[in-house]
Every structure is written in C-alpha cells, then in structure tokens.
Amino acid sequence: MKGLFQMEPLLRAINLSKSFGTLSAVQGVSLEVYPGEVVGLAGESGSGKSALSMVLAGFYAPDEGDIYFEGRRLRCPFQARALGIEVIHQKPDLAEHLDISSNVFLGSEVGWPLAVKWLKVPNRRRMDKEAARILEQLDVRFSSLREKVANLSSEQRQMIAIARAMTYPAKLIIIDDPTLLLSYSYQQKLLSLIQTWQQQGTAVIFSSNNLDHLLAVTDRIIILRQGRRVAEHRTDEADREEIVAAMVGTADRQQLTPIIWALDSYYRAREQAEKLRHSQTLLERDLVAQDALNRQLIDQLAEQINALDSANVALQDAQRRLLTELEQERKHLAREIHDQAIQDLLSVNYQLEGIGADESVSPTLQDELTDIRDSIRVLIDDLRHICGNLRPPTIDSLGLGAALQSYTHDWAKRTGISVTLDLDANLGRLPEAIELSIFRIVQEGLSNVRKHAHASAVQVCLKHTSPRTLMISLADDGQGLADDFDLSALSTQGHYGLLGLSERVALLGGRLKLQNQASGGLLIQAEIQHPRVAETGGGQ
C-alpha cells in the first residue's frame, strides 16, 4: 500500500468550496484518491459529505477550487461517466417510466448500430439477459425485467441503481451512502462489492453515516465537520473514539465518552436489529420449507395409513366371512349329525331292541345286544354333546341367555368348576351373529379358565352398560395372568384361546380388557356394541 502514494493520484481535489445560497456546504476541502483505494467520508448528517460527493461526481460546479482527474483539470460540472466515474446516490436516480433493464443500461445501451450512439436501436433481448446476470450477482430477483421502475420498492430501485454502476467499466466509483434504503443483507452485499472493486483496482469514495461500514471496507477515512475536512485516519490504525471526536468536534474526552457510547450503542442496536430481521427472514424461509416438508410427510403417512386401513378392513371382512362360514358349517354339521347320524343310530337301536325282544335269541347274544345298545346310547350322547358344541342347540330357539345357562350348567358339571351366571334381565334377542359371537366368547373364555387358570369358581356376567353396549365379563379365582403376559406373543406359543377371543371382540368392533383382579384371578372384560334389536331383527 505504501507504494501507492508515489503514484499519480487518480483524483485530486484542491480547495473545493460549494455553497447553496447562504449555506456553505463544502469549505476548502482538498483530497486525493489513488487507484484501487477505498476512501471513506465520515461525518454527521449535514457535514457536507453529500455535497462534496456531488461536486466530485460533477453534478455541481464548485464555487472555488479545482478537480483534477488522471492529471487533467476538469471543467465543472462535467460528465462523470464519460471519464469513467460512476456515481451511486443516496436516493436512486432512475428513469421512472422506463423498465428495469432499460434503467440498468441507461446511458450504456446495447444495440445496433454500434457507431452512432444516439441512433442506436436497443437490443432488448441482450439487455434483458445481461441485466438479469448482473442483478443475479446482487441477489436481486424480479418476476419481469419489463416492469416499470416506478412500481418498485425503494430498496429494489436502489439495487437497480447499483446494478447500473456495474454495466460500465469504471475507474472511480463515488458512493453517497445508499445503505439507508437497503436491508441488512443488501448492505453486506454492497460492502463486499466495494471490496471486489478495490481488488480489481477501482478506486472508491464511500461516504457513509455508518462507522462500522466505513471501518470494514475503507483504506482511510476523511472526516468532515460543517463542510470542512477536520481529520484523516488510516483505517488500520483508526481509533473509533478519535473518529467520533473529529465528527462531533470536541476534544474533551469527558464530554465525548457518553456521545461515543450513545452513538456506538445506537449503531450497534441498529445493526443488531438489522441482523435480527435478516435472520428472522431466513428462519421464516426455513420454517416455510420445513412446514412444506412436514406436510408432505404427513400426507404420505396419511396415505399409508389409509392403505393399511383399507387392508385391515378387507382382512377383518375376510375374517368375519370366515367365522360366519365356520358357524354355518358347524350349524350344518350339527344338523347333519343330529338329523342323520343320531336318527340312524336311534333307529339302529330300535332295531336291535326289536331283535333282542325276539324269544329265539340266545341270552348270551341278548346280553351282547344290550351292551351294544348301551354303547350306542353312549355314542348318541357323545354325538349330542358334539352337536351342542358345534351349535348350541338352544341358541336358535331360546336365545343367548338360555344357551349360556345350559352351556355353563353342562360345563360346570363336566369340569367341576362352579359357575355363577349373571344375565342382564332384559337381554332380549340379538342378531344371530352377535349372539353366536358372545356365546363363543364365553365358551372360549371358559375353556381358557379350564386349561390355564386352576380356578375353582368362575363368575360370568352379561350386562348392558348402555342401551346399545353389552359388557361380557368372566372373572375367575385362579392364578391370573403371568407378569410378562403379552397377548401378541400367544400365537407364537401356540395358544389361540385368548387370541381368538380378542379377535372376535375386535370383529364386533368392541374393546377387550384383560386384567388381574385384586383378589387374584383373571378378569376378562369385553365390551361390544350391538345394533338395536328391533331394527335388525332379521340381521345376520
């Protein structure tokens, strides 16, 4: 950097003064800018930064003083762009009625014929493409580059003004604090742009109210107060306090410290707020993305659940059909045995009785016949029993209550376990399928008690808990469930009793509860809903 200062300055301003009416905005300011150098202009608002920038940019002719650019004295006001000086203003100067790409390329239109600059017919397609590329670099996006700039936000307009400065190869870029209109991310963009320009060897005069911005990118900082140049600091060696002291114009540290604090915390707070706003927008964007993803996942999940549901329904349907067919088959079988086998056996028995009554039969044969007849009677009884198991004989004619009474009575006699049956007084008739299912539930529950419970008494209870819900409960005084009892593991162990019971309950759309009683023994509770009997009298 030291070498730079032996070079010819790119811009040299000597003793510039400019006043507007009685207000003297710039008073005797001299400065030099070398190629590839970033010079900051600091000062409070009203210190003449903007006025100086505009004089240096050739907009105002200074009242006094000279400007040399590349060693040549300039006649003010001058055409900055023709010299290779780009200007970015505090407020964007755009052609309001022109569209975005026309504004980006204003003054440097691409078109044909190349030689005659004013009779050139702009090539819109190429300009749109180029403008889109430059705006892309700046992270600015528009739905259409043919939008009139009058309709855009001031931040968008400022970014277009910055883009315009990038269409032209510049030797010096004068930036007059455009950051006021920009949000945090675009401010950072501008700062990194200034650094890029610096690396490319372009000189930059950067006037800003924000000391942090100045400290971040400049090589030196010139401080203005009331139109005068009061100090200059190399940024590397700059002390924030010194700069602020020069800006506000007091050497008294005692007075200065609160000002610095105030200024500092003000800038910090503003910066913080900007940063927060920035991260908030990022966060919001993230959230929106996450939300979309979640929604997608939920949709997929819902789909899968739906698929599983329909599969389940189909499965339950199949099971229900299977059970129904099983019952039908049993009923059929029972009828076959009852109507055919038993009747046949009875008639065989009568015939044997007839044969036995014959006088000519020897007594030994008679004894044998009597034996046969006895065993036939036992056979018939067995068959009757089988029939009863296949199809409770009473359920069709007398209903569930009677069937249960007769079954539990038989079962108690057969097993020696005492059964108390507690039936709801107005049980009525239920649809055949439900009656059968309940019967089978009780049957399976009792057989479970017989096989596993080692119980001496069972209490079977069938009660309405509401007009359309029936509670079936079986309570035994046996050993109860093991601690590691797992309903779903039963099938792997080859036990189907409780499992079948639970499947039946599930098919009826009911709830099954298995729990050990406080007094020991298992309590099975199945709660099922049933349609109103009157309505579905003919139901299946």
Next chain:
Amino acid sequence: MWRILIGRHEIVALVLLLVIGAFLSLRTDTFLTWNNLSNISRAFSWIAIAAFGESMTIIIGGIDLSVGAVMALAGLIGARCLEAGLLVPLAVVVGLLTGGLVGWVNGTLIGRVRLPPFIVTLGTMSMARGITFGLTGGWPVRNLPQGFRVLGQHDLPLGSLSLPLPVLLMLGLAVLVSLLMSKTVLGNYIYTLASSERALLTSGVNVVQIKTLVYTLCGVLTAMGGLLMTARLGVAAPTAALGYELDIIAAAVIGGTSLFGGEGSILGVLLGAAVMQILRNGLVLLGLSAYWQTAALGAMILAFILLDHWRRQIK
C-alpha cells in the same frame, strides 16, 4: 372507455377528427370531396411538420415559441437566395440551415446556459420576426421560380386522384421522426428528460447535447414547414405565419402531447394538426366568421390542457 381515453392520448384526437368529419360530411356537400380534403391536408401539412419539432421540445419539458417566426424567416431566406439566383436545392438547404441556426441558439441558451425555454424562445421569436421585417423593409418577396413553387403546389397523380407533394413529405417525415422517437436511444432519452433528468446525468447521458439537438431539430423541421408554405403561397412575406406558434402548439397538445413533458406521439401530433385544420375549414364551410376562429382554437387548447391535467390526476 375512460381507461382507453386515459391510456392512449392519440385516441381523443382521432375521435374528435371522426366526429367533426362526420358532422361536416352530413351538414355540407363540399366537405367530403377529394378536392377539399386534399386542400385541407395541404394546408395543415406545414403546420404538422413544424408541430413534429414542437412536440419534441414539449416532450423534453420545454417549449418553442419561435416556430411561427422561424417559418417566415426560413421561407424568406430561401426566397432571397432564389432571388439571388441560387439553385433551388441550395436555397432550400440554406433555408433549413437558417431554421437550424435559430434552433441551435435556442437549444444552447436553454441547455447550456440553462435559461427558461419560454423566455429564450420568446426572444428568438421577436428576433427572427424582426429580421424578416428588417431584411425586406416590410415588402414581400414575389416571383419565386417555378422549380421552387412545385414543392408546395405540385400534386403527385395517384390513379384518378392526386396527392399534394407537401402531404407526401409530411407523411414521410412523420414516419422518420416517429421511428426516431420510438425506436432509438435518443427517443428514449427525449421521453426520459422531462421527468428524470438526474437519472440521465448520472448515467452519463449528455443532457445539454440532447436539448441542443432537439431545439435544432425543431428549427430544421419548422424551416421545412416554412419553405413548403412559401412554395405553396408563391410569396415570402415578413408577416407570413403570424401567430402560427399557437396553431403549432395546439396541434401538439390536441394530439396528446403533454405540456408537462414526457408524453406525446408523432401520430397524435399529425391527428391534432388535422383536427385543427378541419375545424378551421368546417367553420368556414359553415359560414362562421374567421375572426372567431382564433377564439375557438384558444378554447380548444385550454380544454386539452385541462384534459391532460385531469388525466394525470387520475393516474
């Protein structure tokens, strides 16, 4: 309906033209004859040509009051050159240069020195008019050669009909200026200048040059109108085109050129000039006193400025 009126400024002039035309066709037998129409178009052709230039100065946010005087001056200088024995093309070029010179003076004073257009062109108006009187001592220049008069009087045969040469020239210039204004970078700058001069400055566009160029172009076009008028009349009088600046500005304004700058089209100006001439012609055909015509014209200009103002407020 109102949207269209607001959107395209030419529409008002077109509707007006059709309404007045239809009215006159019904009320008189003489209006809708080729002869009458050809006379009308010849009569407004030089006004229209000058109005093309005028509208450019208005679009950049200025005005040129010197146009009437420049028409007379250019015609007179051309005539003087012919009198001195110069060839017709040379005399025409000298006449155009005269107009260009006045325009350049206007443009330089307005653009470079930044004087207000109204004052500058008021000054050059008196100067140009004064020069015509000074040069002639008040007497008209007569006996222009046939070769020059052809420019204004000759009709090109077009089948059984005939098209006046000035009308043809007017149409040709309309197309040229229209292309310049709508297609080129310069046209873009001209429309931008009134509302966003600083944007052009920042973009390195030489605004002073544009202003100078526009006023110079206006001067040249006006001179063209003046020469055609002189050729048509066959006489270059110092009092010619007296008060034409009103007609020319009116043509531009009726054609939708906004006096606030930034808006206007050459097609509109053409229609505006036609409306004015037809109105004049119609008033004559209807037998209204010529003295009232100027009053009617002034009223119309005011009406259109009001319309423009109202349109901007709605926007």
